[in-house]
Amino acid sequence: MRRSDGIAFAVLAALSGASPLHAERPVLAPVPAIDASSAQKVETAIFAGGCFWGVEGVFSHVKGVRSAVSGFAGGPQGQKVDYERVSQGGTGFAEAVRVTYDPKQVSYGTLLRVFFSVIADPTTLNRQGPDRGTQYRSALFPLNTQQDRAxxxxxxxxxxxxxxRDPIVTxxxxxxxxxxxxxxxxxxxxxxxxxxxxxxxxxPKLAAFKAMFPKLYQDRPAA
Known part of the structure; x- marks a missing residue:
């Protein structure tokens, strides 16, 4: 489902009084018991959590995040794609966000906690909000052994x-x-x-992040 289709679907549902869309809600996820330490000045992490607009939007307001870039991950190596192709499904790629951050200010584990608390519902398979398809799956793409372990x-x-209530599918x-x-x-x-x-x-995700993690919230978003 494309973003415009999702908007139309939500409007029709509201007019008809139906509630076919999965209601996303913030959940305060626990503090990670295992984190990914780093001696580097800058680290990178990749998250897929449905529409990349919201994923990027929230992460860009996390203190310590240098940049958040919307894009695609998870498909065959070397295959070139764009938004139109990925939106049609079947490419193997998911909408994803590349987060560049200062590990002295925010850890990979903390980013995971924010992700599951307010950004992505980890119980909906190949779906987030009104968007359905493997391109909207929630997934983590560890970039090193420490991130993988964490x-x-x-x-x-x-x-x-x-x-x-439902099992984790991320x-x-x-x-x-x-x-x-x-x-x-x-x-x-x-x-x-x-x-x-x-x-x-x-x-609502950005508001939930600000309310639940006030010490992590930065008003001016990262570039």
């Missing part, structure tokens, strides 16, 4: 935490590369705060 341990932790996936989306999709939430999709699905 991500798998945290997913196990979440499975035992009992915070969600998985770690091998990283085969990241391709940035076009300029239209970058900083979309910041540039289009009144867009219907942003208002309905993403502004």
């Amino acid at each position: 991500a798998k341990a945290y997913l196990g932790h979440l499975n035992k935490a009992g915070l969600w 998985r770690t996936e091998a990283f085969t590369g990241f391709q940035a989306a076009g300029a239209y999709h970058q900083n979309f939430l910041t540039r289009n705060p009144r867009h219907p999709y942003i208002q309905r699905w993403d502004m």
Whole structure:
């Protein structure tokens, strides 16, 4: 389902009084027991959590994040794609966000906690909000052994935490590369705060992040 289709679907559902869309809700995820330490000045992490507008929008407001870039990950290595191709499904790619951050200010484990608390519902298979298809799956793409260890341990932790009624379906996936989306999709939430999709699905996530993690919130988003 394309973003425009999701908006139309939500409007029709509201007019008819139906509620076919999965209601996303913030959940305060636990502090990770295992984190990925780093001696580097800058680290990178890749997250897929449905529409990349909201994923990027929230991460860009996390203190310590240098940049958040919308794009695609998870498909065959070397295959070139764009938004239109990925939106049609079947490419193997998921909408994803590349987060560059200062590990002295924010850790990979903390980013995981924010991701599962307010960005992505880890119990909906190939779906987030109104968007359906493998291109909207939630997935983690560890870039090194420490991230891999931390991500798998945290997913196990979440499975035992009992915070969600349904089982966790988010998985770690091998990283085969990241391709940035076009300029239209970058900083979309910041540039289009009144867009219907942003208002309905993403502004609540940003508000929840600010309320739940006030010490992590930075008012000015990263570039």
